[in-house]
Amino acid sequence: MKNSSGDRNLIGLGISLLMAFLVSVPFFASDYWMTLLVLILIYTVYASGWNLFSGLTGYTNFGLAWFIGVSGYVSSLLIADHKFFWLLAWPIGALFVGIVSIGVGYILLRIKGVYFAISMVALTEGTRELFGTEYLEPITHGGKGVPFVAGISLSALYWSILLLAFMTVIVCYKITSSKFGLRLMAIREDEQAAETLGIHTTREKIIAFVLSAFLTGLAGAIHFTYQNYIDPSFGFTIHLTLTPIVMALFGGVGTVFGPAIGATLFTFIHEILWAELTILYMAIFGGILILLILFFPQGLLGWMKERGVLPRIRKI
Amino acid sequence: MTNFIEILIRGLMLGSVYALVGMGLTLVWGVVGIVNIAHGEFVMLGAYLAFWAFSLIHFNPLLSVALAIPIFFFAGMTIHKRITERLTKAPELSALILTFGMSILIWNLAQFFWTNTYRSVPYLTGSFPFFGLVFAKSKTVSFFLALGITAALFAFLKYSRLGKGIRATSQNSEVALVCGINTMRMRAVTFGMGIALAGAAGTIVSLQWVIFPQMGASYVSKAFAIVVLGGLGNIQGALAGGLIIGVLESLTTQYWSAKMAQIIPSMTILLILLLKPTGLFKK
Amino acid sequence: MHNETILRIDDVVKKFGEVAALDHCSFNIEQGSITGLIGPNGAGKTTLFNLITGVLQPDSGHLFFKGEEITGKKPYEIARRGVGRTYQIIRIFPKMTLLENLVVVGKGRERRVMERAMELLQLVKLSEKKDDYASDLSFGQQKLLSLAQVLMFDAELILLDEPAAGINPTLQNELMALIHRLNEGGKTFIIVEHDMGVIMNHCQNAIALNYGQKIAEGSCSLIQQDERLLEHYFGR
Numbered sequence: 134m135k136n137s138s139g140d141r142n143l144i145g146l147g148i149s150l151l152m153a154f155l156v157s158v159p160f161f162a163s164d165y166w167m168t169l170l171v172l173i174l175i176y177t178v179y180a181s182g183w184n185l186f187s188g189l190t191g192y193t194n195f196g197l198a199w200f201i202g203v204s205g206y207v208s209s210l211l212i213a214d215h216k217f218f219w220l221l222a223w224p225i226g227a228l229f230v231g232i233v234s235i236g237v238g239y240i241l242l243r244i245k246g247v248y249f250a251i252s253m254v255a256l257t258e259g260t261r262e263l264f265g266t267e268y269l270e271p272i273t274h275g276g277k278g279v280p281f282v283a284g285i286s287l288s289a290l291y292w293s294i295l296l297l298a299f300m301t302v303i304v305c306y307k308i309t310s311s312k313f314g315l316r317l318m319a320i321r322e323d324e325q326a327a328e329t330l331g332i333h334t335t336r337e338k339i340i341a342f343v344l345s346a347f348l349t350g351l352a353g354a355i356h357f358t359y360q361n362y363i364d365p366s367f368g369f370t371i372h373l374t375l376t377p378i379v380m381a382l383f384g385g386v387g388t389v390f391g392p393a394i395g396a397t398l399f400t401f402i403h404e405i406l407w408a409e410l411t412i413l414y415m416a417i418f419g420g421i422l423i424l425l426i427l428f429f430p431q432g433l434l435g436w437m438k439e440r441g442v443l444p445r446i447r448k449i
Numbered sequence: 450m451t452n453f454i455e456i457l458i459r460g461l462m463l464g465s466v467y468a469l470v471g472m473g474l475t476l477v478w479g480v481v482g483i484v485n486i487a488h489g490e491f492v493m494l495g496a497y498l499a500f501w502a503f504s505l506i507h508f509n510p511l512l513s514v515a516l517a518i519p520i521f522f523f524a525g526m527t528i529h530k531r532i533t534e535r536l537t538k539a540p541e542l543s544a545l546i547l548t549f550g551m552s553i554l555i556w557n558l559a560q561f562f563w564t565n566t567y568r569s570v571p572y573l574t575g576s577f578p579f580f581g582l583v584f585a586k587s588k589t590v591s592f593f594l595a596l597g598i599t600a601a602l603f604a605f606l607k608y609s610r611l612g613k614g615i616r617a618t619s620q621n622s623e624v625a626l627v628c629g630i631n632t633m634r635m636r637a638v639t640f641g642m643g644i645a646l647a648g649a650a651g652t653i654v655s656l657q658w659v660i661f662p663q664m665g666a667s668y669v670s671k672a673f674a675i676v677v678l679g680g681l682g683n684i685q686g687a688l689a690g691g692l693i694i695g696v697l698e699s700l701t702t703q704y705w706s707a708k709m710a711q712i713i714p715s716m717t718i719l720l721i722l723l724l725k726p727t728g729l730f731k732k
Numbered sequence: 733m734h735n736e737t738i739l740r741i742d743d744v745v746k747k748f749g750e751v752a753a754l755d756h757c758s759f760n761i762e763q764g765s766i767t768g769l770i771g772p773n774g775a776g777k778t779t780l781f782n783l784i785t786g787v788l789q790p791d792s793g794h795l796f797f798k799g800e801e802i803t804g805k806k807p808y809e810i811a812r813r814g815v816g817r818t819y820q821i822i823r824i825f826p827k828m829t830l831l832e833n834l835v836v837v838g839k840g841r842e843r844r845v846m847e848r849a850m851e852l853l854q855l856v857k858l859s860e861k862k863d864d865y866a867s868d869l870s871f872g873q874q875k876l877l878s879l880a881q882v883l884m885f886d887a888e889l890i891l892l893d894e895p896a897a898g899i900n901p902t903l904q905n906e907l908m909a910l911i912h913r914l915n916e917g918g919k920t921f922i923i924v925e926h927d928m929g930v931i932m933n934h935c936q937n938a939i940a941l942n943y944g945q946k947i948a949e950g951s952c953s954l955i956q957q958d959e960r961l962l963e964h965y966f967g968r
Binding site for chain 1: 536541542546547550552553555557560561673677706712714722
Binding site: 312315316318319322323325326327328329330331332333334 | 785786787806807808810811812816817819823824825826827828832835836837838839842845881882885
């Protein structure tokens, strides 16, 4: 406890240096490295956003792709069909998925455990199919997809996602060390007991769900602007749910920095494996998932905390 | 009117195969407590078994079903003993994520070894008339095969010692354990049976549908809809659920669009979970 | 002195399928009292707790807390009005520290909540372990922590489900002493307990349930002489 303020200063210094470096990247790095960093930062937001809700409340969200796809669609359509400026289209997409998530959360968060996970998959799959039908084609362009050019430079895109990733980690840090975060953890530990102790569990769950939707949605909007394209199978692919979960699991579920570390490592692994073994890459990914659950369920940071390498506090 | 009856019967035929997949999933989920997301991948593997046996050595696809059941049964038992048994004490969601990994591993390996080419088993082709209605031979044979396996499963669970043990374990594993039932063995056997049902369904599917590495996804989503419809662990419920999903799909395809028929499983899951989370049928 | 009714149970019925867990049950609890709730297994005691805390809803009948109807209210709403409970199988938050277990249910300003949490940890003599995970505590200590949680949100009516069961006599005495002290401070208790000694020594009144019906009610000494009860508890 005594040296915690010293620790904090050290961590603060480290973070400031890292930020200064990251902000200056566009001035010296090649497009290849910037692209790689953009992906790392996008997945940092995805993994942290998933962790913010699922890691703290214990409700496994298997529909992260729904947040990403809905916001990605709204912002892409605004840019492509309505000539919105990207900086305006992104928050509208994220706000849209955030607001819809209030209703979705209110309805689906009554369902517990595995059934909640399945209902989120069903929601994602249902939306994916629906966006490809002829009924929504006038709005969504159906299965043909939406190609578009946002007219944003790589540097501007990089700085935007850097800012978002930074904000997301700060939000996660603030929440895990707040009473709100404790209430979410109480829900994870024993929801009924939490409710008889006066915690409005439904409200807390919805707030966390919506916050997670907004942050991942914002990253999703940036993601599809970066790709210049979205279609139903691309926007709602199960990989957009799966990859962030693996990253969060690897780094440590319920930790602040774990998902960011997981995102960084896995994006690199992806880059290397993808180049070498394109098809087998996904198989290896599946294998890693199995091994993680069997041998490493507490994640990297959890493992280090157990070993005493890191202090057993929530703020890491 | 004849058209409607034909479509209805086609739906039942389709549903009988879905029911096999769904019964396997609900059995494993209810007795072993593991939600097997990779269930659909075993349907895919079953279909490939029939395909390779047919195209390499001209093995009769109808006999492939008999071949698939023991192979998948032992494969399932082995997988359970080596991997999933470790998860019986872990949170339910660990199994969800692990079997998710298993699903990705299996279909990507299938894609790697067998490529994305669409395959089919051209064995039973053509159709035959029946009181003014027309049915594809492959679908009719599939229907009776599926019914036969279902009947065998019901008889096994009802009359055999092992089957009674499985039912006891599903109702209360602690009591079963105290009563001298080896619940660990029961779980392995049940897991094997679930996988065998998926594999058998796969060989049946190969008679009438194209075969490709990602085909498991559509079967697992239907299987989940069936489990939710029938109530968790409820075998009879799963049979009824399978037939319902089959008929709904057949009717929607005919009178609306094939695209809308794809939405049925996810809509069913969402609606049932919200309106009647215990399923439509009493145990 | 304290004759005001804090809790009124009015003709409550709760059925599980065909079986009535509570069958037209009515009684009042006075403010500042300690009431023992007794009866054999399956008599409906835990069901009654679940109804009072809003975890279950009655099929018919009404519940009032401090004159206000609480029937149909959500558990958190009832808790916020001042009803707290502990569970027979302890239900604290195992992977949270002791301090966090208390802070999480506190209301008001951060600083005030922290102070109150520390006070309560001292009260239950667990302040030295404040940064340990709750799962590291002994069963008896977990019961104390559970009681502290209830005090943390200033519950006025506290329902204890078998507080003395499964803990050593020293801790048991400490716990009962604490309950008396809190009672003197104005808290009202309803205690479910199988150990009749605990009921007789510590409760002023007792209510006996059997098959979901109230079969006796009164001061402990009176209850002790009731013949039907003797049959259930003391006779054999």
